[in-house]
Amino acid sequence: MNPEIVIIKYNAGNIRSVDFALQRLGINAEITDDPEKIKNAAKVIFPGVGEASGTMKYLHDRGLDKIIRELRQPVLGICLGMQLMCRFSEEGNTSCLGIFDTDVVKFREGKVPHMGWNRLEELKGDLYGYSEDGDYVYFVHSFYVPSSQYTTAVCSNGYVFSASLQKNNFFATQYHPEKSGTTGETILKRFIAL
Template sequence: MKIVIINYGAGNIQSIKFAIQRIGFEAILSDDVNEILAADKVIFPGVGEASSAMQKLKASGLDQLIPKLKQPVLGICLGMQLMCKATEEGATKGLGIFDVDVIKFSDKVKVPQIGWNQIKDLKTDLFKGVSEQEYIYLVHSFYAPKCEETIATTEYDLAYSAALKKDNFYGTQFHPEKSSSVGEKILLNFLNM
């Protein structure tokens, strides 16, 4: 199986690569269009600030490529947020895959939210064998509200989307690569699709 982690200069791509190795697979890091198109599975990571990350995607033409991919694609953290219509962070227009806008947590709570949260309302095979209320690891200041494409929720100030799905596109606000055995199970489910 050919697994490509999109390398566009915005992500903790090594920790994702190591997590994939721990579950018995190898992934390559690439920003090459042909290599991404030839992949069986694509992972779209992201850590950092939305507007600069989107500029990097546009500079390489990946903003045009990603929404057209036909194989299973998993966006992680900022990657998921960039797959949405827009984000309040840097007033950034997203890739428009998920029909929801990403917004900032209210001033009532400390941001970024850092740490372990429980997930629930689990839907789709991405969560096959994962129990309700399992703990996952998050680091973020912006979130996608619950919407039709929500396939898991978590809470911080309010209930919001922990994961999204539309067609062949999946997104997790949490970091499966840092979420212990539960995260590895979710990555394995994605790779087995």
């Protein structure tokens, strides 16, 4: 039987956190890099803490890059997962999956990494309700996606960048919903309910 929800397994740090967060919501997911299971799952989560070029190579070597690109069910990329769903990343000058036709660039001002709790603003799209407008969520990243037509929430720290993206069935958050307290749980629940 194919699992309802899969978390894509790759050589990244702390992907267990997402699984633990889902368990707290009473949801059992499977962590896997099996292409068939990923293709046939009802929902796919593409988490991430790690480095872009090494991760893209890992995905490519297993043919997962092509599979992720062609998924038709709801997909949620988190942090590095979101960045890898873009076209190109300055981190390791990496060609990424190209789902979102936009690039990932390095922060050139302020303290890097952008680490801690920051606010979600200008919310739109299916992941959000009115209640999360202005809520704090947890970020930790050194590269960012500028605001574009795919942006569904922005965040600012003297400069404005994408806190989340959406295009058709592809959703992505720069922040970690699995570490963002009750606000994060609400957002994860909404993705699961899509």
